[in-house]
Amino acid sequence: MIAPEPKISIKVAEERGHGFVSLYEDAFPMVAGFVARNGGTFQDAKDIFHDAFVILYEKLVFESFTPEITEEAYLVGIAKHLWIRKFKDDDRKIPMDQMEEGISLSEEYFDDSENRLTSMLEMTGRKCMELLRAFYYDNLPLQKIRRLFGFSSVHSASVQKFKCIEKMRNVIQQKSMNYEDFA
Amino acid sequence: MKTLHEIEDIERYLLDQLEPQSRVLFEARLLVDPILKIRVQWQRKIHSIVRRSGRRQLKTELERIHRQLFVDPSRSQFQQKILQLFSK
Structure with a gap:
């Protein structure tokens, strides 16, 4: 069982918060500068920066990727690609160096077909979603998950993870019976 | 427990x-077991939904840092x- 644990996600956020703030402070001005030079607004800069940040985070976590350049420079590179994508700008007008040209963005990131289902599962199973995010999105070590969520052992954390999947699967199954085009 | 093992x-x-x-075995089971398939x-879908939820969570954190x-x-x-960058 998951022990009553308030605001787990915030706890995790606090732990990594410091590094995030300093990367934000260092990299945002560079991305904002690029966006401003190309005629974008402050809001555009923020949106593009947040997407670039998430994409970098996923590369670091899932692909054990180590950029050969600074994270700041890499964020600018991703931002250029996002800009071209967002404004259908001719990529020849955006100067890129070789490293930047080599950056690829996965199409999956831009697919929002599962938004409603995600919202529903976040609402009906908040604790399970937090636990599964710790495992699959943030890729936290088992011991850390055990501590954060108050499990007595890593084994019970894993068992709970599989129970959560079962629970979500039942919800999805239920839904797919209601809407034929679901699965 | 059987379900959890699966x-x-x-x-x-x-x-x-x-x-x-084990992979070959599993793939063979997939061919003959439509329910497993x-x-x-569904489980792939769950992974994709968790990823989506993780992104939302991360963006919420970024909004907070931005503010x-x-x-x-x-x-x-x-x-x-x-702000000067955008004042021109």
């Missing part, structure tokens, strides 16, 4: 953590520097 097997398959031999699809950086009076120099 979920664990599916997870290993999806995350590519099966030994080559559907369960794999912090742009309202904190002690960071007025930073704020000025950014």
Whole structure:
């Protein structure tokens, strides 16, 4: 069982918060500068920066990727690609160096077909979603998950993870019976 | 417990953590067991939904940092520097 644990996600956020703030402070001005030079607004800069940040985070976590350049420079590179994508700008007008040209963005990131289902599962199973995010999105070590969520052992954390999947699967199954085009 | 073991097997398959031999076995089961096949699809969907939810969570954190950086009076120099970029 998951022990009553308030605001787990915030706890995790606090732990990594410091590094995030300093990367934000260092990299945002560079991305904002690029966006401003190309005629974008402050809001555009923020949106593009947040997407670039998430994409970098996923590369670091899932692909054990180590950029050969600074994270700041890499964020600018991703931002250029996002800009071209967002404004259908001719990529020849955006100067890129070789490293930047080599950056690829996965199409999956831009697919929002599962938004409603995600919202529903976040609402009906908040604790399970937090636990599964710790495992699959943030890729936290088992011991850390055990501590954060108050499990007595890593084994019970894993068992709970599989129970959560079962629970979500039942919800999805239920839904797919209601809407034929679901699965 | 049987269900949980199956979920664990599916997870290993999806995350590519099966030994080559077990993988071949699992793929053979997929061919003959349509229910298992559907369960794999659902579990893949769950992974994709968790990823989506993780992104939302991360963006919420970034919004918070953004607000912090742009309202904190002690960071007025930073704020000025950014706003100047957009004032032209």
